Amino acid sequence: MAPIPESEAEGIVEVLESQQITREFYAEIHYRDEFEQYCQRYYAMAAKHRQELAKMQGDINILGWFFRGRRS
Numbered sequence: 723m724a725p726i727p728e729s730e731a732e733g734i735v736e737v738l739e740s741q742q743i744t745r746e747f748y749a750e751i752h753y754r755d756e757f758e759q760y761c762q763r764y765y766a767m768a769a770k771h772r773q774e775l776a777k778m779q780g781d782i783n784i785l786g787w788f789f790r791g792r793r794s
Contacts, residue, residue, distance in 0.1 A: 726734070
């Protein structure tokens with residue numbers, strides 16, 4: 723097997739570097755998309771929990787009726 727001429731080797735290195743940069747770029751895009759989806763789910767869940775908390779704060783405290791006279 724004959725050695726690769728230096729001019730061809732440089733071209734091959736450039737192609738490999740370009741492929742690596744492209745792969746890293748798309749990996750970063752994928753990571754950011756996944757993170758954005760996670761944040762959207764988190765914000766939606768937090769809003770739902772705030773609504774549930776507001777609703778529960780307006781509910782009648784039934785357990786408070788049972789344990790009203792049982793203070794130690």
